[in-house]
Each structure stands twice: as C-alpha cells, then as structure tokens.
Amino acid sequence: MDGFQAETLRRLPLAQAVFHLFSHVLDDRHLGDLFERHRGRCYERELSFAEVVYLLRDALLVHEGSGNASFTAARMSGALPVTVKSVYEKLGRFPLELSLGLLRETSGKLLGLMPEGEDRLAASLAGLTVIAFDGKKIKKAAKRLKALRGLPGKMLGGKLLAAMHVRNGVALAIGADPDGERNDVPLVPQLVEQVRGLIPDPILWMGDRQFGNLDLAALLSQRQDHFLLRCTTTLKFYPDLQRPAQEGIDGSGRRWVQRWGWIGGEREKRRRYVRQITLYRPGEKDDVILITDLLDETLYPATDLLAAYLLRWEIECMFQKVTEVFDLQKLIGSTPNGMIFQSAFCFVMYNLIEVVRAYVAQAAGKAVHEVSTEKLFDSVHKQLTAWEELGEPSYAAAYFQPPLGTKQLKQMLGRLLSGVWTDRWIKAVNKKSRPHQPKARVKPGHGGHTSVWRVLQAHKQKTGRP
Numbered sequence: 480m481d482g483f484q485a486e487t488l489r490r491l492p493l494a495q496a497v498f499h500l501f502s503h504v505l506d507d508r509h510l511g512d513l514f515e516r517h518r519g520r521c522y523e524r525e526l527s528f529a530e531v532v533y534l535l536r537d538a539l540l541v542h543e544g545s546g547n548a549s550f551t552a553a554r555m556s557g558a559l560p561v562t563v564k565s566v567y568e569k570l571g572r573f574p575l576e577l578s579l580g581l582l583r584e585t586s587g588k589l590l591g592l593m594p595e596g597e598d599r600l601a602a603s604l605a606g607l608t609v610i611a612f613d614g615k616k617i618k619k620a621a622k623r624l625k626a627l628r629g630l631p632g633k634m635l636g637g638k639l640l641a642a643m644h645v646r647n648g649v650a651l652a653i654g655a656d657p658d659g660e661r662n663d664v665p666l667v668p669q670l671v672e673q674v675r676g677l678i679p680d681p682i683l684w685m686g687d688r689q690f691g692n693l694d695l696a697a698l699l700s701q702r703q704d705h706f707l708l709r710c711t712t713t714l715k716f717y718p719d720l721q722r723p724a725q726e727g728i729d730g731s732g733r734r735w736v737q738r739w740g741w742i743g744g745e746r747e748k749r750r751r752y753v754r755q756i757t758l759y760r761p762g763e764k765d766d767v768i769l770i771t772d773l774l775d776e777t778l779y780p781a782t783d784l785l786a787a788y789l790l791r792w793e794i795e796c797m798f799q800k801v802t803e804v805f806d807l808q809k810l811i812g813s814t815p816n817g818m819i820f821q822s823a824f825c826f827v828m829y830n831l832i833e834v835v836r837a838y839v840a841q842a843a844g845k846a847v848h849e850v851s852t853e854k855l856f857d858s859v860h861k862q863l864t865a866w867e868e869l870g871e872p873s874y875a876a877a878y879f880q881p882p883l884g885t886k887q888l889k890q891m892l893g894r895l896l897s898g899v900w901t902d903r904w905i906k907a908v909n910k911k912s913r914p915h916q917p918k919a920r921v922k923p924g925h926g927g928h929t930s931v932w933r934v935l936q937a938h939k940q941k942t943g944r945p
Contacts, residue, residue: 487866488870493858494862494866495895499888499895500831513580513581517579525565526565532824534566537553538550539805540828540863543806544808550566551563567812570811570812570820571812574816575816578655578822579655579823583677587677594837594841596837599646600646600783601782606680608644608678608681609645609683610644610651610682611645611793612643612670612684613640613641613686613795614641616639616659617807617815618928619810620633620813620931623813624935627813632929633929635660635930636810636931637659637822638658639654639822641653641826645787645791648793651677651678652674653823654670655823657815658932659815659930663690664692671684675702675704681705683787684706685707686791688708688711694749696749696751700772707788708771709768714742716740716753717742718739722739725781729786730782734759736759737754737755738755742770756771758785769788771784800829804853805828832852834892835859836855838892838896839855839899842900849905850904850905850906851904851905854906858904
C-alpha cells in the first residue's frame with residue numbers, strides 16, 4: 480500500500496473497521512474450512528466459495544444490493560475468473576447447511592467482540608441469556624427461472640426462523656426451509672440446537688403466540704433453559720386452586736394478573752405446571768397472555784418478565800433492518816437455496832454493523848438504541864464507496880490479512896471509532912402511538928403469495944427435469 484492509499488484509508492475509519500471485522504470472521508482460511516464441512520455435493524474449480532462471498536459483500540456494501548454490478552465490476556478488473564452467469568449458478572446451488580453454518584459460526588466470533596454496554600433487562604434476569612426467536616418469509620423473489628415466468632401473484636423464496644441475542648442485538652442463527660409457505664414451528668428444533676451450541680449458559684427463550692404449545696414448552700425447558708411464550712386462548716389453562724392469583728400494575732399503568740396452574744388436561748402426558756401472566760391492554764387488539772416455567776414470583780417478578788417480553792419486538796425491527804438497510808428486498812439469486820444464502824449473508828452484514836454501532840455508541844457516551852443503524856450504515860456505505868474509487872477495490876484488500884485476534888481487534892476498534900461520532904446518527908424517535916390497523920384480506924388469485932420451491936417441484940414432476 481503506497482502513501483496515498485494509507486492516508487486515504489486513515490481518513491475512512493468506518494470502512495477500515497468493517498474490513499477488519501470482515502477479515503476476522505470470514506477470512507480465506509475460515510471460508511475454505513466452512514465450505515469443506517458444509518458443501519454437500521458442491522465443489523470448487525475456477526471460482527472459490529470465498530470469492531463468491533467477497534462478491535456478495537461488495538454487492539451489499541458498495542453496489543446497493545446489485546449482484547450484477549458487483550460481479551461485472553470484478554469481471555472487468557480481472558478479479559473474476561469466470562463469467563457473471565457462473566456466479567449466479569454457483570450461488571443457486573449452495574446447500575442450506577452452508578447458509579446456516581455461515582451465520583452461526585460468524586455470530587459466535589462476533590459475540591466475543593461486543594463491548595460491555597447498558598443492560599436493559601432487569602437484574603433478576605442477569606443469570607439468563609435471553610433469546611428472542613421468530614419466523615420470516617423471504618419475499619419478492621424474482622421470476623427469472625423459466626418455470627416461474629408469467630405466473631400471477633408474488634413469489635416466496637424460502638422460510639427462515641431467526642434467533643436474536645436480546646442484550647446486544649446480534650442475530651445468532653437461523654433455521655431454514657426452501658418452501659416459503661412452511662410453518663415456523665417445525666424449524667424450532669433446528670434453531671434451538673444451533674443456539675445451544677453457541678450459548679453454554681442457561682437460556683430464556685421468548686417466542687410469539689404461535690410457539691405457545693406443549694411440545695415446544697418441553698423442548699425449550701431442556702438442559703437448564705427456560706421459556707417465556709405468548710399463547711392464545713386455545714391453549715387450555717387449568718388454574719391451581721391451592722395457589723391464589725396475584726395482580727399489580729406495570730410501568731405503563733396497565734393491570735396484570737399472574738396465576739399458577741397446568742397447560743394440558745389431566746390425561747395429557749405432556750401436561751406441565753406453569754405460571755401464567757396476563758397483561759390487560761384496554762383499547763388494544765387483545766391482551767398479552769404469557770406462560771413461563773420461571774415459577775418463583777420473588778426471584779422473577781412479573782413486571783421484569785413483561786418488560787423483557789416487550790423487547791421481543793426488536794427481532795421484528797431486526798428483520799426490517801436486514802430487509803431494507805441491507806437490501807434483502809433485492810434478491811440476487813433465483814433459487815430458494817440462493818436466496819436463503821443471501822439472507823444468511825445479510826444477517827452477517829447486519830451483525831458487523833451492530834458491532835460498529837456498539838463501539839460508536841460507547842465512544843460517544845450514547846446508549847446503543849439511540850444510534851440509528853440505517854444512518855450509520857449510510858456513512859459506512861459512503862466510506863466504502865470512496866475507498867472503491869480512491870483506494871483499491873475491496874475484493875483486493877489482501878493487506879487486511881491475516882486477521883487480528885479478538886483482543887487486538889477490540890483495541891483497534893476502540894481506537895478507530897473513538898472520534899467518529901456525528902449527531903447525524905441519532906435515531907429519530909416516534910412519540911405518537913399508532914392505532915392498530917387490521918390487515919386487509921387478500922382474495923385467492925389476486926396478489927397472493929406462491930412458493931418458488933413448490934412451483935419448481937411441480938415443474939420437476941411434470942417435465943422430469945430440475
């Protein structure tokens with residue numbers, strides 16, 4: 480690197496931080512090892528797995544989500560040894576296990592880089608790692624494949640079930656299915672196994688109402704874990720008449736009632752003793768009914784659990800950021816496997832920016848939630864674009880190898896990001912509550928969703944060809 484490039488890089492601390500982070504979690508050696516363990520029937524010839532990952536990185540960070548722009552730029556510079564079409568084809572063949580491993584293994588590394596910050600959870604939950612999980616459909620799949628052309632309605636590219644570390648906002652892992660119309664519940668065991676491999680400490684699992692059932696209550700309470708699940712009125716609760724109900728008021732002045740009893744009838748083998756907490760919300764669509772196996776109301780007060788469950792909503796915010804900020808709404812691949820891989824990679828990019836966000840907030844004396852991910856990423860994007868024009872192309876940044884160790888990288892991030900704060904990154908706060916708007920019903924055949932995977936399966940059965 481000559482003097483001009485060194486000085487240019489010094490003036491782009493956000494870009495430099497992202498490159499060092501990327502090198503730390505996805506260096507060539509790690510990517511090669513990851514591919515060998517999860518490649519299935521895929522193989523490497525002229526185009527390596529690492530090269531595809533770097534091209535996707537540039538598409539998301541520099542080229543505003545355009546795979547074609549990233550691939551073409553690399554091809555014109557001589558950095559891409561194959562045709563642009565070959566990149567798309569290779570991306571479409573990546574097995575699901577490779578996508579799951581990509582996010583799981585990078586998130587495990589990034590957890591060790593997070594600086595200490597304010598814990599918004601109550602002190603009573605200090606001994607538990609709180610994990611929120613929820614499902615997401617991959618929408619707006621392009622109809623590039625021949626079998627999809629001319630079909631009415633929108634296309635679903637796959638189904639994801641994601642787990643988020645509530646304390647630091649990191650996306651830990653995903654479960655995935657190529658069928659976009661797949662239900663979330665069957666993906667829970669796959670996700671739980673991955674997260675437990677990352678988190679050895681006891682976990683408090685938080686899920687929405689579709690996960691409030693007897694089977695998942697049993698699964699989520701294995702090991703030393705616990706659950707805090709919202710449930711519907713269809714899950715029958717049998718109160719313990721020997722233990723009186725208790726009630727109180729939460730921080731917003733709303734009444735709550737907690738009772739103890741069983742879910743499942745007397746003859747049900749899966750019957751379980753739980754604590755039910757009901758938060759009454761006048762004027763809202765419905766009340767919040769939670770069940771948990773944290774039975775001791777003194778050790779785990781109802782107000783603490785209600786406040787924790789309120790933070791579960793942040794996983795929806797994470798989905799929105801991954802989709803809009805990191806351009807998941809611009810799907811590069813056309814097959815379900817390709818779209819799932821891009822989704823996993825978008826979560827990786829989201830995690831990288833969350834680490835940068837945490838260091839920026841710490842240096843400025845701000846709470847992390849006061850810093851806008853979108854506004855910060857906009858500045859990151861500008862610096863990366865400047866480096867693309869004035870320095871060397873990002874895919875040629877070999878001088879970021881070998882990656883720094885965890886301790887060295889934490890020190891470097893602290894130095895790089897200590898003086899970069901600008902008030903432009905302050906997150907806007909909407910102080911006006913929005914009334915509940917019921918979703919409009921979509922008539923069948925008029926703009927509904929269709930799963931790409933199901934269409935391709937039907938085409939395969941009809942023609943005998945993939």
